[in-house]
Amino acid sequence: MKNKNLDKGIKEIQNIKMTSLEKSQILENVLSFSVTENQPIKSPYQGFSFSFLLKNTRLAYVVAVCLIFVLSSGGLVFASEASLPDSILYPIKVKIIEPIGGVLKFSAKEKAQYESKLSIKRISEAEALAQKNKLDDVNKKKLGDLLLNHMDALNKEIDKTDDNREANKIIDNFTKEMNVRAKILDNKKSEGRKVDGNKQNEISKEKSKDQEDKHKKIIKEIRSEDLEISNVVEMNTEVMKENQKKKELEVINKEIKKEEIHNDTIDTKVEKSINKSSDNSNNERKDKNDKHKENED
Amino acid sequence: MEQHMINKFENIYKEESDAIFRFCLLRVSDREKALDLTQETFLRLWKSMLKGEEILNNKAFLFKIAHRLIIDWYRKKKSFSLESILERREDEEYDILDENTDTESLSTQAEARHLIEKINDLPSYHRTPVYLRYVEDLSPVEIGKILGISANAASVRINRGLKELKEQYEK
Numbered sequence: 001m002k003n004k005n006l007d008k009g010i011k012e013i014q015n016i017k018m019t020s021l022e023k024s025q026i027l028e029n030v031l032s033f034s035v036t037e038n039q040p041i042k043s044p045y046q047g048f049s050f051s052f053l054l055k056n057t058r059l060a061y062v063v064a065v066c067l068i069f070v071l072s073s074g075g076l077v078f079a080s081e082a083s084l085p086d087s088i089l090y091p092i093k094v095k096i097i098e099p100i101g102g103v104l105k106f107s108a109k110e111k112a113q114y115e116s117k118l119s120i121k122r123i124s125e126a127e128a129l130a131q132k133n134k135l136d137d138v139n140k141k142k143l144g145d146l147l148l149n150h151m152d153a154l155n156k157e158i159d160k161t162d163d164n165r166e167a168n169k170i171i172d173n174f175t176k177e178m179n180v181r182a183k184i185l186d187n188k189k190s191e192g193r194k195v196d197g198n199k200q201n202e203i204s205k206e207k208s209k210d211q212e213d214k215h216k217k218i219i220k221e222i223r224s225e226d227l228e229i230s231n232v233v234e235m236n237t238e239v240m241k242e243n244q245k246k247k248e249l250e251v252i253n254k255e256i257k258k259e260e261i262h263n264d265t266i267d268t269k270v271e272k273s274i275n276k277s278s279d280n281s282n283n284e285r286k287d288k289n290d291k292h293k294e295n296e297d
Numbered sequence: 298m299e300q301h302m303i304n305k306f307e308n309i310y311k312e313e314s315d316a317i318f319r320f321c322l323l324r325v326s327d328r329e330k331a332l333d334l335t336q337e338t339f340l341r342l343w344k345s346m347l348k349g350e351e352i353l354n355n356k357a358f359l360f361k362i363a364h365r366l367i368i369d370w371y372r373k374k375k376s377f378s379l380e381s382i383l384e385r386r387e388d389e390e391y392d393i394l395d396e397n398t399d400t401e402s403l404s405t406q407a408e409a410r411h412l413i414e415k416i417n418d419l420p421s422y423h424r425t426p427v428y429l430r431y432v433e434d435l436s437p438v439e440i441g442k443i444l445g446i447s448a449n450a451a452s453v454r455i456n457r458g459l460k461e462l463k464e465q466y467e468k
Contacts, residue, residue: 006463010432015409017315017319018314027339
């Protein structure tokens with residue numbers, strides 16, 4: 001009975017309808033609408049609008065992509081700054097960021113200072129690697145090549161500089177810094193080797209004497225290889241000092257030559273003036289003698 | 298091309314306009330407001346058709362728009378004072394009369410009024426699914442699309458709502 005009432009109620013609700021007049025009015029109202037009517041009219045006073053371009057063109061995507069690229073590359077640059085030769089970011093630092101930094105230095109003096117900084121940086125990287133016990137042959141070669149490049153660049157820039165005092169200063173600072181760093185590096189390596197040597201001794205006690213000899217040979221080889229970087233530094237600094245001395249000698253020779261030329265000219269002038277003065281005195285004497293003779297007469 | 302679109306729209310309007318009107322009237326209890334909402338619903342459909350948007354299920358699309366317009370209307374209505382709403386509700390009766398209404402149909406509409414009151418007494422999450430299923434004969438999948446829920450959730454709401462409605466009828 002109750003469900004019948006429910007069904008009846010549903011049927012009655014389904015009979016609720018709009019009147020034909022209402023229906024036709026709504027249909028007419030809806031169909032009278034056209035898309036063009038509701039479109040916004042462009043203002044004649046509207047100039048160039050960047051926000052409009054962003055909203056209505058693909059410029060927004062371009063700007064977004066550029067922003068993402070710039071922001072992410074900034075992070076990459078920052079991350080690569082502290083990277084070591086064993087890191088993936090190290091080539092970005094050495095091949096992109098540092099050369100760009102070099103391009104931004106304009107005078108030869110600034111460039112020389114920058115190159116000396118970079119070569120000191122390479123040594124400090126070697127230190128850091130030695131601390132981590134990661135200074136293997138590959139890394140050594142990498143750092144050695146880079147160091148040689150920096151040294152060449154430094155030599156070239158110092159040759160270009162006109163101010164000898166500044167050049168001397170740069171070289172002195174560089175050699176001091178390099179010597180200190182190289183010594184620290186050698187100490188670290190020797191510490192590392194001591195630790196390795198202790199370990200190997202323990203092993204060798206357990207093993208035969210032949211094996212012990214083999215280990216010692218290998219350690220000697222490693223020691224000779226480890227000294228390579230410090231040798232390169234010393235060699236290069238010596239070459240630089242020799243070059244500088246040569247330059248100084250050339251300058252001194254030039255100055256001496258100039259002075260000689262100057263002295264020659266002065267001597268000739270003095271001789272001429274002396275000759276002139278002697279001629280004058282002779283003439284005067286002659287005149288005086290003539291006068292005396294006339295008076296006597 | 299445009300004539301073809303107009304014909305298509307007219308066909309949809311003939312088929313669905315009364316259902317949308319009923320749905321709006323049941324929720325807003327005001328014939329004029331229900332007519333306004335119906336017009337706005339069909340206007341939105343017409344705009345979409347003019348833009349060339351593809352509509353897969355016209356009925357579900359229209360009910361979804363109407364449902365959202367009703368929600369918007371309720372939100373705006375909240376700005377009125379609570380007292381005025383309560384005062385109006387006491388005197389309010391469902392204005393479902395039209396030009397065909399006569400004395401006979403008035404007596405028969407008593408059951409419809411009663412059912413509408415009972416449906417409106419249901420909680421909001423049961424009200425619309427029950428109405429759409431038993432009055433408008435929509436499938437749970439379509440109801441799910443209209444309300445933005447899964448078909449399974451829609452059928453659960455329909456069953457629970459119907460159970461509650463029957464309990465209220467038995468009281």
